[in-house]
Amino acid sequence: MSSSPIKLGIVGVGKIVRDQHLPALVKDQDYRLVAAASRHGKVEDIPNFPTIEAMLDSVPELEAVSLCMPPQFRYDAARTALVAKKHVFLEKPPGATVSEVEDLKALAAANGVCLFASWHSRYAPAVEAARAFLGSTKIRSAAIIWKEDVRRWHPNQEWIWAPGGFGVFDPGINALSIATHILPPMFISSAELDFPENRASPVAAHVTFRTSDGLPVTMELDWLQTGPQSWDILAETDRGKMVLSGGGSKLAVDGRVVHEGPEAEYPMLYKRFAEIVRAGTSDVDLAPLQHVADAFMLGKRNVVQAFFD
Numbered sequence: 001m002s003s004s005p006i007k008l009g010i011v012g013v014g015k016i017v018r019d020q021h022l023p024a025l026v027k028d029q030d031y032r033l034v035a036a037a038s039r040h041g042k043v044e045d046i047p048n049f050p051t052i053e054a055m056l057d058s059v060p061e062l063e064a065v066s067l068c069m070p071p072q073f074r075y076d077a078a079r080t081a082l083v084a085k086k087h088v089f090l091e092k093p094p095g096a097t098v099s100e101v102e103d104l105k106a107l108a109a110a111n112g113v114c115l116f117a118s119w120h121s122r123y124a125p126a127v128e129a130a131r132a133f134l135g136s137t138k139i140r141s142a143a144i145i146w147k148e149d150v151r152r153w154h155p156n157q158e159w160i161w162a163p164g165g166f167g168v169f170d171p172g173i174n175a176l177s178i179a180t181h182i183l184p185p186m187f188i189s190s191a192e193l194d195f196p197e198n199r200a201s202p203v204a205a206h207v208t209f210r211t212s213d214g215l216p217v218t219m220e221l222d223w224l225q226t227g228p229q230s231w232d233i234l235a236e237t238d239r240g241k242m243v244l245s246g247g248g249s250k251l252a253v254d255g256r257v258v259h260e261g262p263e264a265e266y267p268m269l270y271k272r273f274a275e276i277v278r279a280g281t282s283d284v285d286l287a288p289l290q291h292v293a294d295a296f297m298l299g300k301r302n303v304v305q306a307f308f309d
Helices: 015-026 052-058 071-083 098-111 127-135 169-182 265-279 287-298
Strands: 006-011 031-037 064-067 087-090 115-117 139-147 186-196 204-211 216-222 230-237 240-245 250-253 256-260 300-304
Touching (some): 006 015, 006 052, 015 265, 031 052, 052 071, 064 071, 071 087, 087 098, 087 265, 098 115, 098 287, 115 265, 139 169, 169 287
Parallel strands (some): 006 031, 006 064, 139 216, 186 300
Antiparallel strands (some): 186 204, 204 216, 230 240
């Protein structure tokens, strides 16, 4: 593929698009945003359409699409784009089920186009430093603590509470995307999921993992955190206690900061997408989504008090 800007369409113009995708794209010379499709939102200064089908019909020069609608609706849109031989960027989580995304991988390969599952938290500034540190040491135990306030980050977004909406695993999958990148392969051994009595998705989760070597890993997810938000991964090692905090933005060992930097996750995601489009490959790691599926499969369901009417 030539080095000219990739003609991109974006689908599902909501909060994440306005907060992250559009600011990243406006500074990226690898792309030219030429169209958008959304039931409600619009992007200024480009053609807007009510559906992806209308966008593809009206803008045949599109080379790639970025799909940012809720995961329950992403498969059909992705399939439409792949069959039309467009490269596809999937916002996280890449789909509502593992089998959906497996099918999309096969469909992308069959149509000679690229598929990208975009785990943005893996591109936080201190994640690679944490991976290098853990790769050079013996890990004794690890813990994931991911607690935030849903009312702050997802105001009035009812889709996250519907079946397939992931609930607290919507942010929790960010933690899993980092953990599966920096820790040894692990498997869920038990889980407890707290479901509000008036919602179909969990508001908290308590998960235990083990590795094939017996390394214990715990995960605590909570969506009702007030005050400072907690996005931390901790590890006890033979070289000291590692704390990867701020969603992957700062790495400390025994209390000494060894790496930190400014957040640039979405610009890095789009850089990676351009790389795979031009290389003619795909990048679809399903490990974080598989862990979510396993948690729902193994998890004990606890019904807790309703907190939204």
